[in-house]
Amino acid sequence: MSGPRPVVLSGPSGAGKSTLMKRLMKDHEGIFGFSVSRTFVPQPVIGLNRLPMLLGATLLPVADILSSEDLEIEAMQDSIDAGEFIENAEFSGNLYGTSKAAIEDVQAKNLICILDVDIQGVKRIKETDLNPIYISIQPPSMEILEKRLRDRQTETEESLQKRLEAARIDMELSKEPGVFDIVIINDDIERAYEELKDILNEEIKKVQAAKS
Numbered sequence: 001m002s003g004p005r006p007v008v009l010s011g012p013s014g015a016g017k018s019t020l021m022k023r024l025m026k027d028h029e030g031i032f033g034f035s036v037s038r039t040f041v042p043q044p045v046i047g048l049n050r051l052p053m054l055l056g057a058t059l060l061p062v063a064d065i066l067s068s069e070d071l072e073i074e075a076m077q078d079s080i081d082a083g084e085f086i087e088n089a090e091f092s093g094n095l096y097g098t099s100k101a102a103i104e105d106v107q108a109k110n111l112i113c114i115l116d117v118d119i120q121g122v123k124r125i126k127e128t129d130l131n132p133i134y135i136s137i138q139p140p141s142m143e144i145l146e147k148r149l150r151d152r153q154t155e156t157e158e159s160l161q162k163r164l165e166a167a168r169i170d171m172e173l174s175k176e177p178g179v180f181d182i183v184i185i186n187d188d189i190e191r192a193y194e195e196l197k198d199i200l201n202e203e204i205k206k207v208q209a210a211k212s
Ligand SMILES: Nc1ncnc2c1ncn2[C@@H]1O[C@H](COP(=O)(O)OP(=O)(O)OP(=O)(O)O)[C@@H](O)[C@H]1O
Pocket: 011, 012, 013, 014, 015, 016, 017, 018, 019, 020, 148, 149, 151, 152, 186, 187, 188, 189, 190
């Protein structure tokens, strides 16, 4: 696939991914892009008796309306089964996912696609031919991570504990050799940002060159 290599940013919640990403995008306008997560939200089934009222004067084939939802959810499930989605999840009956095609769309626009995924997402991406740069952002310690998450004031005690538990697992897995091209310890934000820019430098330059 032509176009710049995508970037996978992974690491525990609270490690500083959003902080670093925001800064990167602010300092490099028109260089980075995000893939659009595809979602399918099933609508409540419309009763036949309400159809004419909802359709008003527009004449639509009734069969299409009643089956389009099923067809769409089926099509997305087929794509997931065929491995076209690098991540997907179901929350209360809704399907969410990032497809390979969506990432390739960003690449085709000469943008570096940033993917913020968990360790499971990293493993899925490894099975594709996307060839991204794999970056793990890690906190200096569990204690500091906990403090940052508490100070951020976005979590309940329950969600905080869940994030810390997931962080323990993430921190262990990120040490496995060969998983990431670089593990950045986000102790000092300035130093972490410099490390991030360094590893992306070559790709950023390619995008800039292709623009001019
Ligand atoms: N080097 C740093 N020193 C001190 N505080 C930091 C540092 N980096 C980030 N923070 C702060 O830590 C908190 C968590 O950072 P951030 O929200 O960027 O994490 P995240 O990895 O994107 O988390 P999530 O996956 O939950 O979105 C934020 O309040 C941020 O301002």
